[in-house]
Amino acid sequence: MGDHLQEKTLNKEKIFEGRIIELSVHDVALPNGKESKREIINHPGAVAVLAVTKENKLVLVNQFRKALEKTIAEIPAGKLEAGEDPKQCAFRELEEETGYAAESMEKIASFYTSPGFADEIVYLYEAKELQSGEVKTDEDEFVEKIEVTLDEALEMIKTEAVHDAKTILAIQHWLLKKQG
Structure with a gap:
């Protein structure tokens, strides 16, 4: 084709x-x-994780993004290491950035971020059965974990506090799942 x-x-x-x-x-x-x-x-690719707590709150991290010169709220995400399985990376990134461990991960989708000039692919997973634990970010990574309702997340999209495609896609997936 x-x-x-x-x-x-x-x-x-x-x-x-x-x-x-x-x-x-x-x-x-x-x-x-x-x-x-x-x-x-x-780009080696990345993973992103839709994680919703037992209290029905979406787990986000506030992170300063130098390319944007601002802090935005995002779902937990991170770069794949060489040869790393995306699902295993999703487990790792969720725990590192939020302290939450998931019992399982279900793939939602994968997508190219900017196919006009980059080959970066992001694998989006949904974390299941969260257990809270300790945040273990990388030495050069500074994040602040927040938890928001679906209504708050939708409002964050409107105000551009959430302003990246992977997070907007994950929130839309969560919304559609709740409606269906």
Whole structure:
């Protein structure tokens, strides 16, 4: 499907390699025979976790995001380590950022964050049967755990306190599940 739309890479030059991402420029042959350039970010992928407590509260973390120069509330999430199973990463990230351990994880969906220029894929899971514990964030990670009702979460979307796609998608999933 869509083979007639493919672009063939003619040359690829790595411009930057960081701790998390790589940036490369690809010279490509377009379907119409012309050539163009594509700037591509390679990312190892990530997980995100919809976690709702026994009290029917959504677990979020407030985190400052330098790229945005502001703090936003997000569902627990984190980068996949090399070769790491996404489900295992979801268990790990939930516990590290919130202190909650889940009995099980159910995959909701996976999605590309910005397919126009990045290959990052996020695996969204729903945590089941939460047990509270101790937060164990990474040395360079500073988060504040909060718990909100569905109505509060929907209001946070309106006020842009929640302002990222993975969290909005998770909240919409929770809303649809409650309605269905």
